[in-house]
Amino acid sequence: TALAAAVLSAGACSGADGDAGGAPHGLVPLPAEVVYRGAGFTIPADLVITAPPEAAGAAGQLAAAVREATGRAPRTGEGGAVRLELTGGGSPGPGPGGAAGPEAVLEGPEAEAYELTVDSGGVRIRAARPVGLFRGVQTLGQLLPATGPARASGTTGVTLPGVRIADRPRFAWRGAMLDVARHFFTVEEVKRYIDLVSAYKINVLHLHLSDDQGWRLAIAGRPELTEAGGATEVGGGPGGFYTEQDYREIVAHARERFVEVVPEIDMPGHVNAALTADPELSCDGRRREPYTGTDVGFSALCVGTPAVDRFVADVVGELARMTPGPYLHIGGDEVSELAPERYDRFVERAQELVGAAGKRAVGWQEIGGSRLAPGTVTQYWQTGRTPEEALSAVRQGGRLVMSPASRTYLDMKYDSGTRLGLRWAGLIEIEDAYDWDPAAMIPGVGDGQVLGVEAPLWTETAETMDDLEYLAFPRLPAVAEVAWTPQRARDFDGFAARLAGHGPRWAALGVDFHRSGAVAWP
């Protein structure tokens, strides 16, 4: 195509029309192919956006972004200077478990591809699927000025740069995990986290809904789980939990932004909160006391008993019923209280139940050593340890989500002076979060075995929204670019230059972020 021919090289910025080389516009994640050239488009006072009905969500987001930047609300209608077009390739319609929501986003990189052109006549975004149009709109949003509404003083107007972009993600799964078990976060806080991370084209929100310190999701027929298990958190605070309606509200908010919620109930370890609610789940039949510390690895379900089997079946069934997306996360990490055979038995049984509920299972890397069902996803996390479990998962035909702790754990300190955070996986500055290749981390695991990348935010030390923001920004955007942008198009200096302009965007949104020294923040 003409577009492909015009593209010089992946991620390069053309200086042909006198644009400064480097990074005139701070696109994060960097699109696969970008060429800045020709005249730009000055947004008129009476801007019209044209979009097919399937892209009403994307058009609405764009209208809001334009109003925010120019102080004037665009109209939607025919013949607009900004056009969103569905090209009709690919098969629209609901994906796995899709039903009434937007199409599932986890179908692979092709589903999210789009082309974006800005010239003096206007803006055109083309994609095969509504999710692709949405990604294009997110990119366009970053071409708008960073701060101030009606920032265009008086009649000057806002001008978008002339550009041609052809883009698609490197990996299908680009996740952010939020631990709402160690400290509870309200529906509003989770929604804000979704808003902040989805701007970087994150498409999975993995919610860590249970742990030793708290059980955060109401399960029909088992009210004690949330009544007893939800009533505390690390440090002894009041905790909390989501009702089914709360959870559905989070899922709906995520889906509007093409983010799929992957709920995790961590089993068969990390279950002290469940054992405070139901003593039948433990082998000695004793009710546990609430736990408000931060040790790991001391609790386990009594795998193999009828009571535990009923419990796991109920929980998996309820999660499946409430979750439109294709994946359920069963945990599986750090179980020292269980013989290996019983651990394997749990992993096999849990996958069976997940499969029977029409979903695919995800588990932390430890499950890779057990027998895996087709389609089960293994989440790699512990860098220091031999990659045997990950390799076993791959040998069984499984794919990995890469969350190496030393790169992606947003709960690690940035430097020794960071007030929040842990340091067991090392100090993680923005360059550490950025400078690695998910397909070059484990010998024998290449692009084909990597489903994606995810940045977990564990909350032993994070209590407030500000804490979450400070730990996630700017490292979350770094990991998002690792997951989206082709490896050959990425380099840290270019990223740092593009990222700088996001500081004012965050400031305008009241985001508390870490001013990493490697970035020349304005």
Ligand code: TNX
């Ligand atoms: C390890 S990573 C854990 C979590 C902790 C985290 C703290 C994983 C699967 N388990 O239980 O919260 O370290 O960094």
